[in-house]
Amino acid sequence: MDTKIPYKIYLAEDEIPTQWYNVRADMKNKPEPLLNPATGEPMKAEELEQIFCKELVKQEMDDDQRWYDIPEEILKFYKMYRPSPLVHATFLEEALGTPAHIYYKYEGNNTSGSHKLNSAIAQAYYAKEQGLKGVCTETGAGQWGTALSMACQYFGLDCQVYMVKCSYVQKPFRREVMRTYGAKVTPSPSMTTEVGRRILAEFPDTNGSLGCAISEAVEASRSQEGYRYELGSVLNQVLLHQTIIGLETQTACKKYGIKPDILIGCAGGGSNLGGFAAPFIGEMLRGEADYKVIAVEPASCPSLTRGKFAYDYCDTGKICPLAKMYTLGSQYIPSASHAGGLRYHGMTPVLSQLYHDGLFEARSVKQTDVFAAAVQFARVEGTLPAPESSHAIRVAIDEALKCKETGEEKTIIFNLTGNGYFDLYSYERFNTGNMSDYIPTDEELEKSFALLPEVK
Numbered sequence: 001m002d003t004k005i006p007y008k009i010y011l012a013e014d015e016i017p018t019q020w021y022n023v024r025a026d027m028k029n030k031p032e033p034l035l036n037p038a039t040g041e042p043m044k045a046e047e048l049e050q051i052f053c054k055e056l057v058k059q060e061m062d063d064d065q066r067w068y069d070i071p072e073e074i075l076k077f078y079k080m081y082r083p084s085p086l087v088h089a090t091f092l093e094e095a096l097g098t099p100a101h102i103y104y105k106y107e108g109n110n111t112s113g114s115h116k117l118n119s120a121i122a123q124a125y126y127a128k129e130q131g132l133k134g135v136c137t138e139t140g141a142g143q144w145g146t147a148l149s150m151a152c153q154y155f156g157l158d159c160q161v162y163m164v165k166c167s168y169v170q171k172p173f174r175r176e177v178m179r180t181y182g183a184k185v186t187p188s189p190s191m192t193t194e195v196g197r198r199i200l201a202e203f204p205d206t207n208g209s210l211g212c213a214i215s216e217a218v219e220a221s222r223s224q225e226g227y228r229y230e231l232g233s234v235l236n237q238v239l240l241h242q243t244i245i246g247l248e249t250q251t252a253c254k255k256y257g258i259k260p261d262i263l264i265g266c267a268g269g270g271s272n273l274g275g276f277a278a279p280f281i282g283e284m285l286r287g288e289a290d291y292k293v294i295a296v297e298p299a300s301c302p303s304l305t306r307g308k309f310a311y312d313y314c315d316t317g318k319i320c321p322l323a324k325m326y327t328l329g330s331q332y333i334p335s336a337s338h339a340g341g342l343r344y345h346g347m348t349p350v351l352s353q354l355y356h357d358g359l360f361e362a363r364s365v366k367q368t369d370v371f372a373a374a375v376q377f378a379r380v381e382g383t384l385p386a387p388e389s390s391h392a393i394r395v396a397i398d399e400a401l402k403c404k405e406t407g408e409e410k411t412i413i414f415n416l417t418g419n420g421y422f423d424l425y426s427y428e429r430f431n432t433g434n435m436s437d438y439i440p441t442d443e444e445l446e447k448s449f450a451l452l453p454e455v456k
């Protein structure tokens with residue numbers, strides 16, 4: 001195709017995909033089911049419906065239906081901030097002097113600042129459909145809580161957010177955005193839940209973790225009539241909603257004849273990478289194409305590169321179902337790194353299974369190297385990236401520099417999940433040379449693995 005590729009590719013409104021893609025339909029080895037922590041048996045739909053909305057449980061358990069129509073009301077909301085641009089990073093290519101072609105899908109161009117809004121609006125919609133009063137959730141860095149407050153406000157639902165304590169302290173303005181959209185925000189662990197009080201009694205100085213905040217939000221949702229819990233990553237349903245990213249990317253690539261060789265995404269719970277890469281991995285599973293897909297995780301929380309593929313609790317308080325995933329252990333509390341959105345001990349079961357089956361590779365990177373890439377990117381491309389997203393930038397730059405050595409003209413696409421406007425405390429640490437790298441020792445990880453639950 002000889003259509004000239006613009007710097008920013010914006011699809012037209014009527015080119016926004018109208019279906020989500022369920023990669024499980026194309027997987028030969030399906031992800032293992034969630035287990036009831038009390039009985040060790042697969043969770044039944046009725047049990048999951050005590051925690052999540054009904055329609056979302058259906059999506060969670062469906063390994064067969066390949067395409068899901070996106071409801072009209074959700075498509076209408078998507079138009080507020082989608083399609084998101086696919087940007088040809090020509091300034092970065094020039095600065096690196098690489099023959100590689102680098103593109104990034106930019107998901108940071110909405111008020112929540114990240115891709116999380118793609119699933120938040122879907123989850124709020126199904127809660128509203130079910131006639132619920134409100135939802136409870138956790139937030140790590142704050143992006144998910146912000147996204148869900150926006151979505152709940154749109155549908156007139158109450159939104160209660162447990163925010164990991166270190167983020168609550170570091171990012172007071174995130175909290176204010178959530179409150180502006182009507183959410184109630186509580187730092188976690190807190191004294192408002194039984195599990196919060198238990199964790200605080202054991203670890204009075206804890207900075208909190210996503211695992212603790214999840215336990216609190218689940219407990220809060222179960223103790224209030226007409227409430228359910230919603231989660232911004234890890235679950236199959238979240239990956240499903242996030243495929244809007246990958247499908248839009250494919251549409252843009254087709255339109256301009258772009259053929260990616262390498263696809264890169266950062267990985268916390270796995271939702272952005274899953275949503276971005278799943279449609280491409282689907283082509284691989286069906287034998288239609290081949291791509292090199294790379295997950296990038298922080299060296300401080302390396303679930304794919306150093307974790308175990310095992311059944312584990314999804315939360316620190318051990319009240320959630322067990323999931324078979326790559327995990328560092330539910331009792332592992334990562335150091336207070338500056339990529340809050342990547343501080344989760346496990347990885348979504350879908351990506352865990354695909355990784356186990358060799359469909360993509362994973363790398364871990366140190367945070368000082370990540371911020372060096374973030375600054376380099378910001379200076380040439382203009383956009384200030386979120387620290388989480390900058391993990392993908394790091395590896396995209398590394399791959400482009402390899403092409404410079406070999407002279408290969410590879411096409412690299414990475415997912416730029418969010419903007420860094422609320423991460424300036426972290427940028428300050430980096431700019432003043434006060435950022436350190438924390439990498440857990442094998443002994444620390446072994447201690448955590450020893451606490452993995454026994455599952456027959």
Ligand SMILES: *Cc1c(COP(=O)(O)O)cnc(C)c1O
Nearest residue numbers: 233268269270271272341388418
């Ligand atoms: C939450 C978040 C992530 C990580 O979550 P995934 O579920 O792994 O995608 C990455 N980037 C940003 C900007 C986030 O907000």
